Amino acid sequence: MVTAKAWVLKKHFEGFPKTSDFDLKKIELLKLKDGEVLLESVFLSVDPYMRPYSQRDMKEGDIMIGTQVARIIESKNPAFVVGAFVVANSGWRTHFVSNGKDLHSLPSSWPESLPKSLALGTVGMPGLTAYFGLLEVCKMKPGETVLVNAAAGAVGSVVGQLAKIGGCKVVGSAGSDEKVAYLKKIGFDEAFNYKTVTSLKEALHKASPDGYDCFFDNVGGEFASVAIHQMKKYGRIAVCGAISQYNDSVPQKGPYVQFPMILKELQMEGFIVHRWNNRREEGQKALLKWVLEGKIKYHEQITEGFENMPAAFIGMLKGENLGKAIIKV
């Protein structure tokens, strides 16, 4: 019998999650039935969506939602061999049983030299979010100017590099000078620390006096309310997330934004990466190619130890990660 460890939501979050909101449980796994596989998590992801989705989708006592790269350690399913790696959506746990239907094998072209954890970040859901959000929602064109916030994160860092590959000028914001330096290192044309600028309005104007054609919004709130006024006519806004709001009990009341929406005839579209699930392979193939060519750089904030998962999640929400936040079991 295999004993799995799992993090459960002990108490719904109020404001920023606290480690006391989680409980570590042990689960005895049953013997495999025909068609099932036993997996052990190797890398686990902590993502911003877990904060709002926990309120929407979970009840206290549930295992925390989330994804992992896992290794098959026992198989009664001929489609999955022992030793193979897959991406699963089985939550915060060290071991689990699956019937294989919800497992995604890593692309066959995945080189041994490339960390498999990238399947949770740059070459996984966040990278695909950047890829499809930029190409299908922003519809960036060469020569345009792209703005992205939370730019040093899992999604934002890929947005900026994809926009450079697409021949755009790229402006990014992040919450530390270290992150700003990283953005410039990976090719952003302009980058600033939104926490230390005296005026966000002036920082955005200085970075691109003519304004922005595309705004890839990961943050929402006051940043979005200021940025919208600096969009060019016919600009496009991809509303990817609103992390500035996730931990607020009372959402920030941003200034009235409908005026620029109308006067500049802006397109503003929210999206969820699931929309392009049928094009996952296309996106992963493109992202993997650019990573292997060195055109997309990646950085991972690796936290060692399953026991540190709640702390890694809280740290990511507080901006302590540069690049994708990953837990190495």
Ligand SMILES: NC(=O)C1=CN([C@@H]2O[C@H](COP(=O)(O)OP(=O)(O)OC[C@H]3O[C@@H](n4cnc5c(N)ncnc54)[C@H](OP(=O)(O)O)[C@@H]3O)[C@@H](O)[C@H]2O)C=CC1
């Ligand atoms: N629509 C979709 O399908 C998807 C949407 N998302 C969204 O994309 C966004 C980025 O996700 P992801 O790349 O995984 O996360 P990141 O790796 O960027 O980590 C979160 C980052 O958000 C920033 N942040 C946190 N709080 C605030 C705040 N109050 N104001 C401004 N910035 C803040 C921090 O960076 P900093 O130092 O810059 O403050 C932090 O590092 C999130 O909003 C997420 O919900 C992600 C995946 C799919």
Ligand SMILES: CCCCC/C=C\CC(=O)/C=C/C=C/C=C\[C@@H](O)CCCC(=O)O
């Ligand atoms: C309830 C208010 C939500 C406000 C917007 C919040 C988050 C946007 C975001 O981050 C979306 C992420 C989507 C992730 C998609 C794929 C998976 O890895 C997560 C699966 C969770 C699920 O969809 O059940």
